[in-house]
Amino acid sequence: MDRVGRFAASLLLVPALAVPRGFGPDSARDEARWEERYRALPDSAVIRETARLLSAAPHHVGSAYDEKNAQWILARFREFGFDASIETFYPLFATPRERLLEMVEPGRFRASLAEAPVEGDPTSSQTAAQLPTYNVYSIDGDVTAPLVYVNYGIPADYESLDALGVDVRGKIVIARYGASWRGIKPKVAAEHGAVGCLIYSDPRDDGYFQGDVYPKGPYRPPQGAQRGGVADNPLYSGDPLTPGVGADKPPAHWSLDDAKTLSRIPVLPISYADAQPLLAALSGPVAPREWRGALPITYHVGPGPARAHLKVSFDWKITPVRDVIARIRGAEFPDEWVIQGNHYDAWVNGASDPVSGMSALLEEARSLGTLLREGWRPKRTILLCAWDGEEPGLLGSTEWAETHASELQRKAVAYVNSDSNGRGFLNVSGSHSLETLVNEAAGEIEDPEKKMPVGRRLRLRRIAVARNSEERREARERGNFRIGSLGSGSDYTTFLDHLGIASLNLGFGGEGGGGVYHSIYDDFSWYTRFSDTDFSYGRTLAQMAGTVVMRLADSDILPLDFTGEADAAARFLKEVKDLAKERREAVEERNRRIDEGVPEAMADPREPFVAPKKEPPVPEFDLSPLEKASDSLAEAAKQYESALGAAGRSDSARAARVNALLRSAERELTREDGLPRRPWFKHFLYAPGFYTGYDVKTLPAVREAIEEKQYDDVGPNAKKTAEVIEKLAARVREAAAALRAR
Ligand SMILES: [Zn+2]
Numbered sequence: 001m002d003r004v005g006r007f008a009a010s011l012l013l014v015p016a017l018a019v020p021r022g023f024g025p026d027s028a029r030d031e032a033r034w035e036e037r038y039r040a041l042p043d044s045a046v047i048r049e050t051a052r053l054l055s056a057a058p059h060h061v062g063s064a065y066d067e068k069n070a071q072w073i074l075a076r077f078r079e080f081g082f083d084a085s086i087e088t089f090y091p092l093f094a095t096p097r098e099r100l101l102e103m104v105e106p107g108r109f110r111a112s113l114a115e116a117p118v119e120g121d122p123t124s125s126q127t128a129a130q131l132p133t134y135n136v137y138s139i140d141g142d143v144t145a146p147l148v149y150v151n152y153g154i155p156a157d158y159e160s161l162d163a164l165g166v167d168v169r170g171k172i173v174i175a176r177y178g179a180s181w182r183g184i185k186p187k188v189a190a191e192h193g194a195v196g197c198l199i200y201s202d203p204r205d206d207g208y209f210q211g212d213v214y215p216k217g218p219y220r221p222p223q224g225a226q227r228g229g230v231a232d233n234p235l236y237s238g239d240p241l242t243p244g245v246g247a248d249k250p251p252a253h254w255s256l257d258d259a260k261t262l263s264r265i266p267v268l269p270i271s272y273a274d275a276q277p278l279l280a281a282l283s284g285p286v287a288p289r290e291w292r293g294a295l296p297i298t299y300h301v302g303p304g305p306a307r308a309h310l311k312v313s314f315d316w317k318i319t320p321v322r323d324v325i326a327r328i329r330g331a332e333f334p335d336e337w338v339i340q341g342n343h344y345d346a347w348v349n350g351a352s353d354p355v356s357g358m359s360a361l362l363e364e365a366r367s368l369g370t371l372l373r374e375g376w377r378p379k380r381t382i383l384l385c386a387w388d389g390e391e392p393g394l395l396g397s398t399e400w401a402e403t404h405a406s407e408l409q410r411k412a413v414a415y416v417n418s419d420s421n422g423r424g425f426l427n428v429s430g431s432h433s434l435e436t437l438v439n440e441a442a443g444e445i446e447d448p449e450k451k452m453p454v455g456r457r458l459r460l461r462r463i464a465v466a467r468n469s470e471e472r473r474e475a476r477e478r479g480n481f482r483i484g485s486l487g488s489g490s491d492y493t494t495f496l497d498h499l500g501i502a503s504l505n506l507g508f509g510g511e512g513g514g515g516v517y518h519s520i521y522d523d524f525s526w527y528t529r530f531s532d533t534d535f536s537y538g539r540t541l542a543q544m545a546g547t548v549v550m551r552l553a554d555s556d557i558l559p560l561d562f563t564g565e566a567d568a569a570a571r572f573l574k575e576v577k578d579l580a581k582e583r584r585e586a587v588e589e590r591n592r593r594i595d596e597g598v599p600e601a602m603a604d605p606r607e608p609f610v611a612p613k614k615e616p617p618v619p620e621f622d623l624s625p626l627e628k629a630s631d632s633l634a635e636a637a638k639q640y641e642s643a644l645g646a647a648g649r650s651d652s653a654r655a656a657r658v659n660a661l662l663r664s665a666e667r668e669l670t671r672e673d674g675l676p677r678r679p680w681f682k683h684f685l686y687a688p689g690f691y692t693g694y695d696v697k698t699l700p701a702v703r704e705a706i707e708e709k710q711y712d713d714v715g716p717n718a719k720k721t722a723e724v725i726e727k728l729a730a731r732v733r734e735a736a737a738a739l740r741a742r
Helices: 025-040 044-054 064-079 155-164 184-191 272-280 351-373 395-403 405-411 432-442 454-465 469-477 492-498 524-530 536-554 562-596 598-602 624-646 652-663 700-707 711-740
Strands: 083-089 092-105 141-149 172-176 196-200 267-270 307-318 321-328 333-343 380-387 412-418 423-430 503-511 686-688 696-698
Touching (some): 025 536, 044 351, 044 524, 064 321, 064 351, 064 380, 083 395, 092 267, 141 196, 172 184, 172 272, 196 272, 267 272, 321 351, 321 395, 333 351, 333 405, 351 380, 351 412, 351 524, 380 395, 395 492, 405 412, 412 492, 412 536, 423 432, 423 454, 432 562, 492 503, 562 700, 562 711, 624 711, 700 711
Parallel strands (some): 172 196, 196 267, 333 380, 333 412, 412 503
Antiparallel strands (some): 092 307, 141 307, 321 380, 423 503
């Protein structure tokens, strides 16, 4: 076989005849021909019509239109010539029965908790079918208590409250959206003793501070509120009742006590119109500068004198979710699966989230159907999945993957995800073994507005936004542009974090902005005025994802890259070392200042003062097993690259041996016992943060032990993490040896 490695060494040098990774010269010619044909097929006009139809009515889990969409998607898959069916699962879901929020002191105010229809936006008035604004997996509750403003409601905010002498025990907290997964806010509030949690959208974050509000502009109008799940998804995702097991039939008995991820206190999302009177009625210390939003008030922290009455109750029900799964059988390796998915359920009409991504996936499906009729036969099986129930808690994808776990662990090659799509730059994150594949594909896909490869545009952007010369140098000179790492937030979570399947998340965005996320205003009218208005980036996403999927399905040797992966692991280790050093110095400095009397000298004697306490010093950690493992992976990657370069024309028996080893490479990074505190999460290179929930923590077992001051755990967790990296290195060496074998 032949290969061209990192060919984009210079932005200006585009190779005339690139052989993509994993293909020999002959198969590369074939592949190029089919891909060229493929990329000509996706049609923006078809995507537009699909998007209009799928978003024509509210279609949340359990609604009539959601089921109608499932049937419609199934019919399309069959029409395109695929073997398709619906798989139904039975997780717990809840819809609101009662929602009440009022201020009872000083003065009375009752929150409207309603999003008003907008003139000229026909679907915004489909009130009867819309789910009211609420946070699913909040527990039922009825509490009356003083309010405290807690900024984003993440652990650092509570440290600031401590310094102000403000305690949230027995209080209702009001947090703003942002800086964490929303489910973290009630989790951390409950850990600090709060009895209720309100989450509002501050206009600074996605309202009038950012730009004109809907319908004049794309940003959140005063009465807009963000729905969303608040389960403790960093513990496990999917059905709260069945962690690790597919909910493939309705449970005979169930109780809310079995649902370990429900919030421990009642939660309700509100608009900034509803939040303003509550926040304006707080006194107590003025909020720290970074906590202040863009409402025309002075932000105080409280507690009180504002007292709120919050009452929520829900209709708890086992609710069917329907995944639509289409299969294109592989001609040579039917038991090697390339899986792609996007969810189709929405909070309301969801033209952006998720219909923009779903309609691109359907257009990709239509185009692959055309290729099949013209004679294309992928070597491997392709599964195209339309997930239901993503919004409440990744229900459809998690239950499906848990149900088919052992088959997936044997057969899956990779999982490619998309979700909301917008206009602008390529967004790509995932397993670093897929970095070369992504770079090569991004070199061939044209940006519809700038008429240059999307990969090149991404590099140019990175030069523009680099924070220092090192980042600029990397953006200009690194062979591949780096891809981000995945935390959580969409349907890749279960594939990557629970099953250890190499995963990617693809989309476009960064231009236009907006503030309609999870509101009734995320609809076709908004999308076609403010986002990818002509669906040209929908077409681009179909081209990009389709190219990646075709290469994964057609290659002779799976297009995985361990040099990039070794580089990523070394970088994660460096970041952890930097973090430890930073923490050590910060604690030293803090303790020194306390000894010197700096805090007392700085405090205004007319304000309350809480003397800070000294912290235990941060010890030196033994990270040597990680260093050794990282070096060992780098060495193995080198061996693999040289074996790949030296390998002649591949015979299929040898390719099959190598591919079997490669297919399970990502799995080596998992451990059966899972991460400390959360055994559902098995991947030791990436996980969503336990207290952030959305963003990625790389080397999570080590990093979080440092962040959360569990210093005794750092060494043992580093050792466990090193073991999985050593396992991967061994697997890569085996693959190199298999390539060399005659
Ligand atoms: Zn989504």
